[in-house]
Amino acid sequence: MTSVEPVRLCADYVLPGEGDGQLIASGVLDIDAGGRIAAVGAEAELGPHPNTRRIGGLLMPGLVNTHAHTPMTLVRSVGDGLALERWLKEAVWPLEAKMTPDDARCAMALGSAEMLLSGVTTSCEMYLFEEAVVDAVTATGGRLVITPGVIAALAANGDVEPRIDQIADFFTTHHNPDQRINVGFAPHSLYDLSPRQCAEIAARAQAVGALYHIHLDETEAERQQVMTTWGASATQLLADTGVLEGPVLAAHGVWLDETDRRLLAEAGAAVAHCPQSNLKLGSGIAQVGELLRAGVRVGLGTDGPASNDDLDLWEELKLAPLLARGTALDPAAMDATRALDLATRQAALALQLEGVGELKTGHWADVIRVDLDVPAFTPCVEENLLTQLTFAGSSRWVTDVWVAGRAVVADRTLQTIDVAELMVESQQRAERLAAA
Numbered sequence: 001m002t003s004v005e006p007v008r009l010c011a012d013y014v015l016p017g018e019g020d021g022q023l024i025a026s027g028v029l030d031i032d033a034g035g036r037i038a039a040v041g042a043e044a045e046l047g048p049h050p051n052t053r054r055i056g057g058l059l060m061p062g063l064v065n066t067h068a069h070t071p072m073t074l075v076r077s078v079g080d081g082l083a084l085e086r087w088l089k090e091a092v093w094p095l096e097a098k099m100t101p102d103d104a105r106c107a108m109a110l111g112s113a114e115m116l117l118s119g120v121t122t123s124c125e126m127y128l129f130e131e132a133v134v135d136a137v138t139a140t141g142g143r144l145v146i147t148p149g150v151i152a153a154l155a156a157n158g159d160v161e162p163r164i165d166q167i168a169d170f171f172t173t174h175h176n177p178d179q180r181i182n183v184g185f186a187p188h189s190l191y192d193l194s195p196r197q198c199a200e201i202a203a204r205a206q207a208v209g210a211l212y213h214i215h216l217d218e219t220e221a222e223r224q225q226v227m228t229t230w231g232a233s234a235t236q237l238l239a240d241t242g243v244l245e246g247p248v249l250a251a252h253g254v255w256l257d258e259t260d261r262r263l264l265a266e267a268g269a270a271v272a273h274c275p276q277s278n279l280k281l282g283s284g285i286a287q288v289g290e291l292l293r294a295g296v297r298v299g300l301g302t303d304g305p306a307s308n309d310d311l312d313l314w315e316e317l318k319l320a321p322l323l324a325r326g327t328a329l330d331p332a333a334m335d336a337t338r339a340l341d342l343a344t345r346q347a348a349l350a351l352q353l354e355g356v357g358e359l360k361t362g363h364w365a366d367v368i369r370v371d372l373d374v375p376a377f378t379p380c381v382e383e384n385l386l387t388q389l390t391f392a393g394s395s396r397w398v399t400d401v402w403v404a405g406r407a408v409v410a411d412r413t414l415q416t417i418d419v420a421e422l423m424v425e426s427q428q429r430a431e432r433l434a435a436a
Contacts, residue, residue, distance in 0.1 A: 003033045004405040008049035012372060013385065015060040016040060016359045017344045021337035021386050029059055031365040035405030040359050055369060055400070058389070060340075061359055062121025062143075062366040062401065063313045064347035067213075067251045067272035067301030069127050070111035070311060071104045072096075074430045077309045084219050084281050092306055098436050103429050104129035108136035110426045113419050114311045116142055117412070118395030119368040121403050123311075124249070124272070124301070124351050126186040126213055130167075134174055134181055141408035141416040143366060145351050146174070147186035147213040150201055152193050160197055168204050175210070180404060182353065184211030184249075189218075190226050190234040199241035206246035211352050214238075216250035216271075219283045223255045235260035244269055247352045251301065253291065254284040265295035270350035273342070275319045277303030289324050289333050299347030312395050317343045321390065336390035369400040 007030070014027030028046060030038040039046055072092070079091025099107075104127070115123055124145040125133055137144040148167045152158045167185055175183040185205040187198050198214070205212045216234055217223050226234045235256060238244050244267035253271040256264070264271065273286050291298055300316045302308050317339055324334035348357025355363040372380050376392040401409035408416055 002406070004031065004035050006033050006038070006051060007031050008052045009059060009367070009369075010043055010052060010054045011059045011369070012056050013058045013382070014040060014359065015058060015340075015386075015389075017061040017340070018358055018360070019337070019341045019345055021340075023382060023385060025382065027059065029359060029365070029367060031367075031402070031405040035365055036355070037359060037361055037363050037365050039361060057372050057399065058370045058385070059359065059367055060370065060389075061344040061357055062368050062403065063119050063317070063343050064299065064351065064353075064357055065115065065120050065123040065301055065311065065313050066249065066270075066299035066347045066350050067274055067303055068111075068123045068125055068311065069304030069306075070115075070123060070125055071099070071107035071127050071129065071133065072304035072306040073111045073114075074099065074103060074107040074426065074433060076305045076430075078306055080280075083221075084283060085221065087281060087307070095433050098433050099129070101129050101132040103433070105132035105136045106422065106425050106429055108133045109140055109417060110422050111305060111311055112137050112140040112142045113414055113417065113422060115313075116140060116401055116403075116408055117398070117414060117419075118312050118314065119370075119398035119401060120311065120313050121366040121368065121401060122348070122351070122353070122356060124211075124213065126251070130170055130174075138179075138181070139417055140414070141403050141406060143180045143356065143364075143403055145182040145184060145211065145353070147184035147211060150185065150187045150193065150197075152188075152197065160193065161200075164201055164204055168208075171208055171210055175208075177354070182211070182351070184213050186213040189215040189222070190230070190237060191222050195230060195237045195241050198238065198243055202241070202243040202246060209247070211247050211249055212243065213249045214251065216253055217255040217260070218252035218278070219281075220255050233257070233260055235263050239263045239267070249350055251303075252278060252283070252286065254278055254286045256287075256291070258290075258294075261291055261294040261296055264291075268297070270297040270299060272301040272350065273298050273320060274301045274303040274308075274316070275323055276315055277307040280309075281307055285323055285327055287327070288320060289328055292338075297346060297350050298342055299350035300343045313343055314393055314395050317393065318391055336386040339390050340386060365402050365405040367402045368398055371397045371399050
């Protein structure tokens with residue numbers, strides 16, 4: 001890992017993000033040369049530091065996006081008004097079939113830039129072109145969980161074994177958390193793959209301790225199709241075939257029932273909650289309150305920019321508690337502290353990431369600064385600040401971002417790549433895809 005300049009950041013408030021909602025007034029965060037947090041606390045309680053920066057505002061953990069298909073930036077907003085199956089087959093997949101590795105590299109870089117500028121320091125990607133995705137995020141300076149997709153519909157005669165071997169080799173070559181790259185396996189779904197194929201992929205993932213990332217019960221039609229074809233729910237099939245014996249991240253989980261939730265909780269599996277995409281596609285509303293009560297770990301995700309249509313996790317952070325309250329008819333169904341936790345600490349735990357999601361001594365310094373000197377945070381009263389952060393927070397108020405201690409965004413400007421140049425290239429590539 002490239003060394004960084006040790007520094008002490010002094011803010012009006014620090015939110016360590018340990019899940020208890022505690023704020024540190026006049027707080028400081030020390031970053032060491034290895035890009036980790038050396039100390040966090042009240043300035044008055046810590047000794048002097050040779051390199052102090054007084055930046056004001058609020059420091060908090062970087063947001064963690066648990067489920068995305070970020071290279072879909074090149075097909076942003078296509079197919080509006082179509083349900084999931086038609087949206088995929090008629091709008092998205094025909095365009096993605098024309099994409100090249102260079103398209104994916106450009107598209108991933110564009111989306112990574114969008115996320116970093118909004119304070120999302122980590123994203124979990126389910127996509128093809130995994131080499132290009134790694135190249136792009138290495139350049140932008142973000143943290144990446146890349147779970148290369150396994151799709152039977154793209155395999156010759158439905159044989160996915162060569163693709164599984166390819167991902168296993170990719171894991172050996174690229175999995176390196178100290179270099180911000182984590183690798184998992186991503187079978188698309190049980191409406192694309194068979195239970196046997198899903199189990200084979202799980203065995204390979206479990207052998208190396210890798211994350212297993214799968215779409216699960218996103219739509220009612222999907223649930224019914226799986227039950228008709230295989231005679232059980234997708235979650236039951238995953239349990240019966242041993243898939244849940246390793247770390248599992250299930251995307252969406254909109255149509256899970258009580259038994260499914262119990263199985264996931266008992267296995268320690270996690271669900272990526274993507275409320276905005278689920279609403280836009282008319283897929284439904286995941287019962288997050290029921291998931292949490294059952295003991296299922298939940299993290300927030302954006303899904304892809306073709307169905308969201310951006311990568312701004314602040315929108316999910318606001319929408320998740322609003323939907324939880326509205327569906328439960330209970331304004332206390334999810335408070336601001338829980339919502340922020342789902343976007344940071346719990347999201348990192350869902351992705352099996354160590355040293356991410358909290359501002360804690362020894363953890364990676366994945367930190368964002370939120371400007372409090374704006375109308376949306378005026379008046380700024382400490383006892384209300386977390387509620388303001390959840391319901392008035394926005395990517396607009398993120399000014400600075402550090403990933404592993406490196407300042408990748410300074411004064412709202414990305415420091416690693418030329419965003420204007422990337423936008424021009426992305427526009428040209430998207431127009432070529434649309435016209436092909």
